[in-house]
Amino acid sequence: MTQALAVALMIALAVALLASLLLAWWVRTRRDAGLAAPVGEAPAGATEIASFETLYVATTRAGEPLERLAIRGLGFRSRADVTVLSTGVAIDLTGQPRLYLAADRIADVAQATVTIDRVVESDGLTRLSWRLDDGTVVDSYLRPQDASARALADAIGGILPTLHTGSDA
Template sequence: MTREGALLIMVAVALVLLALGVWAWRRRTQRDASLTAPVGELPAGAVPETTVSGLYVATTRHDEPLERLAVRGLGFRSHVDVIVAGAGSTAGVALDLTGQPRLFIPAARIVSVDQATVAIDRVVEKQGLTRLSWLIDDETIVDSYFRPQTVSARALAAAVQNILTPTQTPGGDA
């Protein structure tokens, strides 16, 4: 085989793999089209209590840390500023992801917050991720994973836990 023939075969294989990746992502996007991220600013009266910079890792199906969801605004890894805001009915968590509009998750939609070790494409030291479990719609629970850089994963989880009502309990370890 000539050098040019080997190069053509390698280019063809690379193009096929790229096409398969695009096809798979489009199917995933169609599958998750009914799920929408909660775009919005902090409500009037919300008091920012904690701001944590870090890495947004992924949003997955609840208790399935290797099943990434292709939700617009939450589909890709990014730098994030997590803002934990208190004050009663306006409490919640705001996410400022690079290049995306701000997302606001009201405290009433947060199911639990805890720590994790594994999420799609990220394995860290034991309990080095913060896992936020929340309702993306009226019945679908998803898990969003964060790798804090300015505080520990435990400190971020504790800050979110402080704004939850006593009936919202932390989940188990992942």
């Protein structure tokens, strides 16, 4: 095999790999096109309880930590500021509109160790389970930067009086 043929085969392989990645992401975005995040502001009078600098890792279907959802604004990792308010949780992802999760939308909050493309020390992630407008429960994973995942989970759990906060292994 000549050097030119080997280079041509490597280029063809790289193009085929990139094309398959693009096709897979396109299929995923089409599959998740009907899912939407709740964009908006907190109601007037909501008081701030705590604020955390985090790394937003991913949003997945509840109980499926390795299946990323391609929800507009939540498809990619990002730095985020999470503000726990008396009425819910506001998430400000870099370059995206504010997400506001009213307390009645939140199904659970716990700690986790694994999600798509991220494995951390035991209980190093905060898993926030919440409902989309259509009732689908999703899990969003956050990695606090200057606090523990437990502190974030406890702050969110504190606004949800009937919620048990726990840990996923």
